[in-house]
Amino acid sequence: MKTTTHHFDKLVSKALDSTITEAEGDHLRAILKEHPSFQKRYCKAILIESLFHWEEVEEPPALDTKIISFPYWAHALSFAAVLICLLSAWLLHDTDSQAGTHKADVLTANLSERKNTNFSSKPLIKKENFLLGESSSSNNVINKASEYINEFLSPNAVNSKSSLQFKDGLAMISIESKLSTSSMSGIMPLSDGEMMKLGAMEINPVSRNAEIVETLRVYDMTSSDQNFKSVDAVIHINQSFTEMSDATEFVLSLHALSSPRKDSLIQVESSSQTIFSDNDQSTWERVDTSISIPRGTDYLVVALSARKSGPSALNAHHQEFFGDELDVAFLGI
């Protein structure tokens, strides 16, 4: 399997947090042996990690922290050196760093279980009840979000393209499995053999724009007692090769929606980050964004869009667009 920087960085991060498995450790060792470029990156990562060891902590360390007396080394070199040599006892601490692997508690709800979620207690959303004045992309996202919610609530939900899951204590509708594909068009998924393929772009030959917006996840923020204050999202993007075009604009966006009249949706907050994908299928580009979740948010939507403009937009149907490793993390601080 071709090693990507993303995959390598993940292994190194796991090693530093002591959550790496033996097989992953062997894999990391093999990568370092075969790729001098990754050796340099590894050493940089280690150096960054190690330098924090020497930083002063904002508040006094806890009693069970190991104390190594390296005081203000820039100002008292000699004293510190003598101290190192003369000290004969060290206070040791018993670090409990057995993070181990942790599986996200994802459950796929069947039809009878879905009635226990808050999604089932909400009335259908009327499409026309959106806040006007939002950008067309935002309206697209909200439109699709309401479709998925309504689709799930309808009697024919068993045929729904989306799936209801519980992740990090939140009910979530996801269409990622619907978009899932294995390697294609010369592009390999980042790690687990599956990636998402976005739908075909809608081309507007008059304005010479082409766009596809995929609403990937809809979180029901009322399904959890936890008071999440913010959320981070990151995804990797790629596109198939074409001689007729080069960069594509990808946008990862987060939308906080409120449902004040119980049958309507308004957007109360949004954030997005744009990145341009190159024409190199062997590399995935990373894009991330974050948002503070306003009080009263009922739904949190994660969307990915791909856009082209100008002459290359007219050839958008010759290309395919992909996303992989979507990671959404809610913070309660």
Place this chain on the structure above:
Amino acid sequence: MNSVSIEYSQLLTSIQKSLYAFILSLLPNRSEAEDVLQETNLILCQKAAEYDHNGHFQGWAFKIARYQVMKHMTKRKRSKICFSTDIVEDVAAEEFDSKRVVVMQKALSICYELLPKKMRFIAMLRFKKEKSIKDISKEVNRPMGAISSTLYRIRQKLLDCVSEKLVLVESEADFKKS
């Protein structure tokens, strides 16, 4: 304990950050790396008289550290991961040079402040207060998997930022010298 000269003590102090980084690269577990650093420092103090002042102190200290890492691995037999020294040694000598460490530290302090506030909080808990993933998860009331993901993103952000800022910091240092 052997007495050591002030000059040797200064050499020893100047190399602490490089030494710790080198040990951590072979044994990427902070707690164990700290243990080995202490053992290495004791040996370096004991062997002060053997040091050849015409030699390269860092190289000599790294050799002793390498041996201590191997000894530690044999004793403990429980670390999940330890790298054989020949994998990273060539690169480590250059990357962990004490002058480079100073520049990296400056770049890192800039990049740390550029982290989003919430990421900086998690970074502080993990990197500065050295809390475990489990303890951080309890403190911020988020699953351990989410904390691991956030830490991975923090490390990536810092790595990319530091690589970018290094050039600026190095040219600033060169400018000040001239």
